[in-house]
Amino acid sequence: MNSPGSCNLCATWGTITGSGLCYECRSGRYERAKGGLREAVCRRCGWPGIVGADSTCRGCRIAVRLGQDPAWMHAEFERRALPAGRPLQLAVRIEGLALNSNPLRHRAATGPRQKLAPWYRGRVPPALDDPMVCVEEVPGQLGLFAPWPRTFTRAHGKRIRGRTIPDFPEVQAVLKEMAAERRVGQTWHFHTEEGARLALAARPPDERLVHPETLAVLPQMAPTLHEAPKRAGLLAPPRPRLVPSWMSAGLGSCRECPAWANERDQRCAPCLDWGADRQMAPCHRCDRLLPLRDDHCRRCVLTVAETDYDLDGIRLEGGDQLWFGGPLAPHSREGGLYGRRRLQRKRRETIRASRAARPVSEHLALPGQLELFHLPREWTRTTPTGPDPGRPDPAERFLTHIKSRGWDTGRMSGSIRTLRVLLAHLGADAPLPQEDVRLIARRKHFHGACVINYLRVSGRLAPDRHSDAALARARHLADTAPAPFRGPLNRWIDVLCGTAQRPSRPLAPSTICSYLRLAAPPLRTWHEDGVTDLRAVTRTHIEQALEPVQGEAAKSRATALRSLFRALKREKLIFRDPARAISVTTAVVLPRPLADDMLRGTLDRLPNPRDRLSFVLTAVHALSTHDQRHLLLDDLDQSRATLRVRRTGKPVHTVYLDELTYRLARQWLAERHRRWPATTSPYLLVTAHTATDDTRPPVTIEAINKTLRAHGHQAGRLRVDRILNEAQHTDDPLHLIRLFGLSPRTAMKYIHAAHPHRSQSDPIMS
Known part of the structure; x- marks a missing residue:
């Protein structure tokens, strides 16, 4: 039954149905149009009910849109969360007048920040002055304790935009001049103004100048904010560094480093740890009798590591740069300096500069040039390099080939590294020998199988000069045979390889080598008996050669001899085949079954x-x-x-x-x-x-x-x-x-x- 009252969903006063909802909420148009509704507690009023995508109920959104809570709207703009329990003014539902209840944001407050609607930005009140940021102090009042160090964020600058800060217009004018000099946009000017506002607001009430220590705690752009007050005449000189009493107990430096440690002992703590398990010996660099690692003392190890790539110009002629001890001293470990990132950066910059000053490789081969004699290259000392900046990547086509095949680029890093080293030292137009790819692939973190396949498909691979190992052993057996038989044996190998005058199906190199190894003993025996020509071999010679062996060995030797004389008869080097009618009787081995429990599981x-x-x-x-x-x-x-x-x-x-x-x-x-x-x-x-x-x-x-x-x-x-x-x-x-x-x-x-x-x-x- 319909009666006047307040809607349970939107809290508007009007005619409601028996379910406690107004006609608009009951019809479902709101649910179908907005979507994303769920039952939860509204983060503004704190009442349980149905909330939208921004975690607020429909009544709160209507109240904010009607301008009843500007503080909530300002907090939404600043992306700040206000506590729940804020008052909710009831609205009256008038026939023919629809109240807009679209969400203020399309996502919850914890999600990524999104831009507000134009109507919303137009209603945001001017910037407020948060009294909790840089609290104003009474002039002339002495502090009971030393001021605590501050920690500023970018949000603190936004919260004091409405504060009137003395001397801020002067700094703002200087920032505009610097923006014009550096040709930067409005975003740079916006961030620097917030930092300058925080630096000026953090000044003590009796001082006009900004201390450099305050600029160190700013969230960003500290060097620029150091230059702006300096140009405006608002930067105070730096305070002298105070040394604590515990560090001034004894003045002096370590007798080994020699770092200025201000300690009572003659050796600093790092040098004591350094010499705990090392023997005393003369240093190869400074010739002092000290504990050594890799023939160098601790000071020389640190100095060489620091000045290895001297981009900062700190290397001295005839001496070394001294350093502080204690917590400011550089530390070392077995793998190198502590804080290696800075030294690695210097090393990378130096290598990059040296590559830019020289060609891609000093070993580039001219295309089409013939070599005088062949020597295998030594790739063990080649440094793995990446693509030079400003130059095309030599392995770019290989990367495209990898992606077209659907392979993972991360797993192919060893092959990519191999191809880059090969092309950098031989050139993109030179023939790429397969032997060099295999030599590079022997090193750790290098792979060559996919590189060989890619070069073979693209037609840029020069095959190995070495022949098959089994075939080479067969040729060696033929060349070391008795002199009258060397020619026929090499012709036999040609027939087995399919390269003789009449074409034939080639056999495997291992089979050819096995045939030569089986035929070698009978040939030596015949030569010792006075046979100097294979045309003089008869059936009796072959039967005598098969008598010392039995079983499978006799069958294998007979097969090799039949192949030899059949090939010589085919090439018309002999008149008749003496091994044609030779047969060897061997025992037939019947197959036997396996045990029943061998295949189980x-x-x-x-x-x-x-x-x-x-x-x-x-x-x-x-x-x-x-x-x-x-x-x-x-x-x-x-x-x-x-x-x-x-x-x-x-x-x-x-x-x-x-x-x-x-x-x-x-x-x-x-x-x-x-x-x-x-x-x-x-x-x-x-x-x-x-x-x-x-x-x-x-x-x-x-x-x-x-x-x-x-x-x-x-x-x-x-x-x-x-x-x-x-x-x-x-x-x-x-x-x-x-x-x-x-x-x-x-x-x-x-x-x-x-x-x-x-x-x-x-x-x-x-």
């Missing part, structure tokens, strides 16, 4: 998703390390839960993923995208090295086997155990061929190992 102990996925692919789906290294990202079909395995010379094998493998694959893909979102590697399994390498190499076998070996497993043995376990449940080789993609011969080997009693010899075939 291994999946839970693996550290990251990639290792868990690799373990499941090996132990469940019997994929070898070679298959896992060459799995492409496109081979994983998540919609069908399949994985295609591509093998050279064989059809594509499709692996149907179970629930565990599918979940681990999805976890690894999420981790791969999180760590390397911009990688260009097409392979499913990547590492931190292969993901950032622009040449996009596959992961190494070591990356897959390292974690498994840490838990006592081998990828090959896990694969054999999985296939053998499947063969024990079936004697159908076609099932193994379809499930694991094996060859018929390999499938039959596992069938024979799993069912030896069924592998009886066929009497008809025998």
Whole structure:
């Protein structure tokens, strides 16, 4: 039922509804239009209710807007908080007259400061004089105690803007002249006036001059405020420094530093601590018998550190600058001077000035110039440098490359530092050898892998002059062989490398080196027996060379000799191949299963998703390390839960993923995208090295086997155990061929190992 009364929300007098609210508050227009309402205590009147964004109720905002509380408005302008409990004048609601209740600020009083509305700034009363700031004293009255040191802030200057201060117009005129001389704006003049007002207001009542000690406690611009009273003739001379009685007990200086310490002892406290655990010896600088550190006494260490980069001109010719002792003495520590920031600043300024006076590098190489002979550079003493001011950053393109790949610049600081040192000493137009990048990367806080990749992609990398180590050892074995065999052996190496007259598929350098090492002993034996030409080698010679060894060693040596004579026959250096019909009988080792308790709990102990996925692919789906290294990202079909395995010379094998493998694959893909979102590697399994390498190499076998070996497993043995376990449940080789993609011969080997009693010899075939 409607009745006259006061609204519970806005405190206006008028017709209210049965809920105790006026029509405007009850209709909800205020809530929808203003928003940000909550139930709290108003910070002005102190009554609980609904407050807005500025923590005031609607009645208080109406009262402030009607001009009923100018002190509150002035406090809002000065950003000061007044205590709650201020009176609230009730307003009368008149039909057709709406009272404005917008918040005074759009945020709470504790938030960042915001500008007030124009209507609000126009109603702010003139600046007041806060009697609590720089309290006026009675002239001629002596103080009972010494004046306490003041601490001024910028707010204190604002609170006495309305005070009339003697001699302030003179200082204000001087500040205007200084502003014109320095060509500064109104903001500088505004801040200096507040400081000058505080300096003049802090004067004793019987004095007209400003003491320099007062200017030291001003919040800002103390040097400027020291110059303004001086020009106006209002600056008092500095008072003499008074030495306390406890410091004047004995006059003299330390006999070691020699700092003026005014102490009774002949040695100051820092020198006593310095010589506590050091031996006496002649100083290399002053030749005095004193305790030394790095062959220098304490005074020489401090002097050298202070005058190392003498920008202030304090170094004396033929002597050293003395200093005070006690609390004013410089302190030292093992790492250097206490207060090292100032010395570091001097060092940086000196280095910056020296760089500006010289070219980018004294070792710049001319583009296109040929070197007379090659010598490896020494990079251990190169100082890490940053980009010179005023000069383009030599690593700017590398930074752009890093950002385009989505890498973290902070983690690439070692690579950026390496490229800057390299370009600063070799020049941007000179070829950048890969050898120098690796030499710089050997130092601490330097990295070279990403730099080599970037230079290779941009076409600015000069490859290493050194060949592969394994291939170099193979050439060395060929050159140290008996003289009649050196030519054929080098031709054999050319065939294995694919660089002979007829093209062929090259083998790995480690395989070539292994072949040379296996063929070296028979060649030496034949030369000792009088064979001077490989065309004279017969089948009997090869059989005699295989007699001293047995088993796998005999099989490996026979393989190397067959490769040698097949290559010589291919190059038409011999008429017939004597090793063509040679065969070596070796025992066939059947696969054996692993113990049942070896695999228990291994999946839970693996550290990251990639290792868990690799373990499941090996132990469940019997994929070898070679298959896992060459799995492409496109081979994983998540919609069908399949994985295609591509093998050279064989059809594509499709692996149907179970629930565990599918979940681990999805976890690894999420981790791969999180760590390397911009990688260009097409392979499913990547590492931190292969993901950032622009040449996009596959992961190494070591990356897959390292974690498994840490838990006592081998990828090959896990694969054999999985296939053998499947063969024990079936004697159908076609099932193994379809499930694991094996060859018929390999499938039959596992069938024979799993069912030896069924592998009886066929009497008809025998």
